[in-house]
Amino acid sequence: MTDLNSLTIAEARDTLRKGDATALDLTEACLTAIEGAGALNAFVHKTPDIARAMAQAADARIKAGDATSLTGIPLGIKDVFCVKGVPSQAASRILEGFRPEYESTVTQNLWNAGAVLLGKLNQDEFAMGSANESSCYGPAVNPWKVDDRQLTPGGSSGGSAAAVAADLCLAATGTDTGGSIRQPAAFTGIVGLKPTYGRVSRWGVIAYASSLDQAGPMTKTVRDAAIMLGAMASVDPQDSTSAEHPVPDYEAALTGDIRGKRIGIPREYRVDGMPAEIDALWQKGAEMLREAGAEIVEISLPHTKYALPAYYVIAPAEASSNLARYDGVRYGRRARLGQGDGIVEMYEKTRAEGFGPEVQRRVMIGTYVLSAGFYDAYYNRARKVRALIKRDFDQAFADGIDAILAPTTPSAAFGLRSVDSSDPVQMYLNDVFTVTLNLAGLPGIAVPVGLDKQGLPLGLQLFGRPFEEGDLLNHALVLERAAGFVAKPDRWW
Amino acid sequence: MSITEDQARKVAHLARIAVDDAALPALARELNGILHFMEQLNEVDVTGVEPMTGVTPMRLKRREDVVTTGEMADKILSNAPDAREGLFAVPKVVE
Numbered sequence A: 001m002t003d004l005n006s007l008t009i010a011e012a013r014d015t016l017r018k019g020d021a022t023a024l025d026l027t028e029a030c031l032t033a034i035e036g037a038g039a040l041n042a043f044v045h046k047t048p049d050i051a052r053a054m055a056q057a058a059d060a061r062i063k064a065g066d067a068t069s070l071t072g073i074p075l076g077i078k079d080v081f082c083v084k085g086v087p088s089q090a091a092s093r094i095l096e097g098f099r100p101e102y103e104s105t106v107t108q109n110l111w112n113a114g115a116v117l118l119g120k121l122n123q124d125e126f127a128m129g130s131a132n133e134s135s136c137y138g139p140a141v142n143p144w145k146v147d148d149r150q151l152t153p154g155g156s157s158g159g160s161a162a163a164v165a166a167d168l169c170l171a172a173t174g175t176d177t178g179g180s181i182r183q184p185a186a187f188t189g190i191v192g193l194k195p196t197y198g199r200v201s202r203w204g205v206i207a208y209a210s211s212l213d214q215a216g217p218m219t220k221t222v223r224d225a226a227i228m229l230g231a232m233a234s235v236d237p238q239d240s241t242s243a244e245h246p247v248p249d250y251e252a253a254l255t256g257d258i259r260g261k262r263i264g265i266p267r268e269y270r271v272d273g274m275p276a277e278i279d280a281l282w283q284k285g286a287e288m289l290r291e292a293g294a295e296i297v298e299i300s301l302p303h304t305k306y307a308l309p310a311y312y313v314i315a316p317a318e319a320s321s322n323l324a325r326y327d328g329v330r331y332g333r334r335a336r337l338g339q340g341d342g343i344v345e346m347y348e349k350t351r352a353e354g355f356g357p358e359v360q361r362r363v364m365i366g367t368y369v370l371s372a373g374f375y376d377a378y379y380n381r382a383r384k385v386r387a388l389i390k391r392d393f394d395q396a397f398a399d400g401i402d403a404i405l406a407p408t409t410p411s412a413a414f415g416l417r418s419v420d421s422s423d424p425v426q427m428y429l430n431d432v433f434t435v436t437l438n439l440a441g442l443p444g445i446a447v448p449v450g451l452d453k454q455g456l457p458l459g460l461q462l463f464g465r466p467f468e469e470g471d472l473l474n475h476a477l478v479l480e481r482a483a484g485f486v487a488k489p490d491r492w493w
Numbered sequence B: 001m002s003i004t005e006d007q008a009r010k011v012a013h014l015a016r017i018a019v020d021d022a023a024l025p026a027l028a029r030e031l032n033g034i035l036h037f038m039e040q041l042n043e044v045d046v047t048g049v050e051p052m053t054g055v056t057p058m059r060l061k062r063r064e065d066v067v068t069t070g071e072m073a074d075k076i077l078s079n080a081p082d083a084r085e086g087l088f089a090v091p092k093v094v095e
Helices: A009-018 A023-035 A048-063 A105-112 A158-165 A182-188 A222-232 A276-291 A304-325 A343-354 A357-370 A375-398 A424-431 A435-440 A469-483 B005-014 B021-043 B073-077
Strands: A043-046 A074-078 A116-121 A171-175 A191-194 A215-219 A262-266 A295-299 A403-407 A444-451 A457-463
Touching (some): A009 A222, A023 A048, A023 A116, A043 A158, A116 A158, A158 A182, A171 A222, A182 A444, A182 A457, A191 A469, A222 A444, A222 A469, A276 A295, A276 A444, A276 A469, A304 A357, A304 A424, A304 A435, A343 A357, A357 A375, A375 B021, A424 B021
Parallel strands (some): A262 A295
């Protein structure tokens, strides 16, 4: 029998229903896997006692015939989600010791469905990063390895990606502000779904950039993403941007039939210096969808090139405002003060020692672009460009395109600390294919499609129409089946 | 536009982040690199375009202007670095 921790959610659901294993068995298998995977640095706060208690409650629920698709399913939760009584610090020193007095809507929805909390997962500090290197816990490590180098699992949801790829949990939550679910999913050979802005509540998710942040599932299969999104999504009065759309049955949308659908291939995503392998994979993906009966159409999204600079104005601007709350007064860390220090010194010293370099940089850039004299030149201009980027997508969908196919990342996973840290823009370039979607608020899903010549996973992403995640997942299912990606990392940890 | 060391000092202060004078040249250089990258946005013709404020064209939700929660001072103070007598405590504020 397969190790229980390597099951998908759908397989585990069947196993539990048939009584071939208990939720507690499943949880114990994951806890053992986590104990043996310290080298991956994926789980940063482990909650084995809570996990066992939740698994026992799930077993009682299964016995009583009151199970949902997620009852008894052990999950990892990105550190950015507030979980009552459990450290939740978004991988920042400034939230050291913070234990929320309340539960995020997403995690509450998951617990209501009967899911089991294994612990909190590593990430970039405040979800700012593309390599998981800005974490106060040190980087999570990619379970994929082809030589002596340790590779990044991507960021910011790097711990989530590493944990799912290494079978430490059945699935995990992530958040995606500029690609933070899809890029790490691509780097680790798993599925990552960023829902439409407003589909999943942001209540209790430690904020980075409020007009872009969206939580979503990171799973082993497309079907699991459908199951998990169904549990995570809700209409939430606690989040003023939560959309008033009922949550459909996403799994029921997985028919595997995309005949007659029109798939757009945006020519602007063929960027200079893109590795030939990625271009070839993209063409192969388009061919797979064509063979499944879809029509492949070249489209233009003319403002694509400006998404990255627009994002790196808007996201830091929002971050500088959101992160103003970390002042050493209400929660987390306060710096040790010198004789005669007043409140301003307290703020400045607390934030200097509590925030890492990348967070400091983004807060300062955000402060600058919002400051008098620069607001119009940078911030307002970026918001206008954002409107144009969204208009590009609106136009494509109005022309009858059902989904858009693009690469997820410009490369496979790279070595940890291999990007020059004195040139932050180099790291930002990783997000070139993913940020457009956040700016437009659309749903997107990364699907593993193949291995590169070194043997590392590469993925493609599909973009869908707003609030049509079911249709998007169905396209992704077809791609997943045609690609037949089954590779797993060899265990070295 | 480019950021001088003086401006970097001012931005750091506005952001309430202490930066050593010795670190200012590197900070100014990094910020300039990022701002230079952003200047690509100047190539775009944005005449007549309204700045985008939110993803979905919707009016923010309204609710009755009534108290819906409260009476939880202990919970609110439970994570404070320094709380006394039901209040957050801070260093002296008087100028």
